[in-house]
Amino acid sequence: MSTGADHALRWGGGQLWLCPERAAFWPDERVLLVADFHLGKAHSFRRLGVPVPGGTTEANLARLGALVDRWQASEVVFLGDFLHSTQARGGPGVPAFAAWRExxxxxxxxxxxxxxxxxAGDPPPELGIGVVDEPHARGPWALCHHPQPRPGQAVLAGHLHPGALVGGTGFDRxxxxxxxxxxxVLVLPAFGEFTGTKAVVREPGDQCFVTDGVQVFRVP
Known part of the structure; x- marks a missing residue:
């Protein structure tokens, strides 16, 4: 159920709840939509000798599990980039996700x-994830990874890791x-903890909703 911090949005003829946890929920079908999970990204960086924080997989799975429980979701659809790389297949993220899935x-x-x-290849079979190519028609939308317009159809996508600048000027933003x-086309924020964001250059007519992890609010 909505906590009051989620934002209701009518998009392309369908109802969505935009969640502070960087996901969207489709109540009609009880489907949770998650973009850019990037399982094993931190492990892949460590394999290259880059020191990065630990615990990102556990944080992602805890957040995903809390969302599934809160909304009583029947399905999770990952909008692309589930595995970060081939190196991620041999890291600790896959068995951690397998336990979460079990x-x-x-x-x-x-x-x-x-x-x-x-x-990276399709997810290992033990994770029990069905795989489709984009565009994947579901309800009123084309579910994609790449945010490309489709004639006569609204799109939900990921890929860009969008962010928005809020606050004052300079270092106060x-x-x-x-x-x-x-x-x-509605682009979801990246779900993964260790993914980063890129500020979008907004144009007249754009809609933008930011999350601080606690609440979703519309940016004028």
Whole structure:
């Protein structure tokens, strides 16, 4: 259920709840939409000798599990980039996700392949994730990884890791994860903890909703 911090949005003829945890929920079908999970990204960086913080996989899985429980979701659809790289397949993230998955045997999981998935390969079979190519038609939307307009159809996508600058000027500004809508395309923020954001250059008519992790609010 909504906590009051979620933001209701009518998009392309369908109802969504934009969640502070950087996901969206489709109540009609009880589907949770998650973009850019990037499982194993921190491990991949460590393999290259880059020191990065630990615990990101555990944080991602805890947040995902809390969302599934809160909304009583029947399915999670990953909008691309589930695995970060081929190196991630041999890291600790896969068994951690397998344990998370084992605790939720009736939850349906679907991945819409993204650019990282093309390189890393489909998720290991033990994770129980169905895989489809984009565009994946579901309800009123085309579910994609790449945010490309489709004639006569609204799109939900990821890939860009959108953020929006809020605050004052100079060092008094923050770039917060954002849901960014332009035309008929809504781009979700990256779900993964260790993914980063890129401030979008907004144009007239765009819709932008940022999350501080506690609440979603619209940016004028």
């Amino acid at each position: 605790a939720r045997p009736t939850l349906r999981l679907t991945l819409v392949r993204g650019n990282h998935d093309q390189r 923050l770039c917060l994860p954002a849901f960014h809508g332009r035309g008929e």
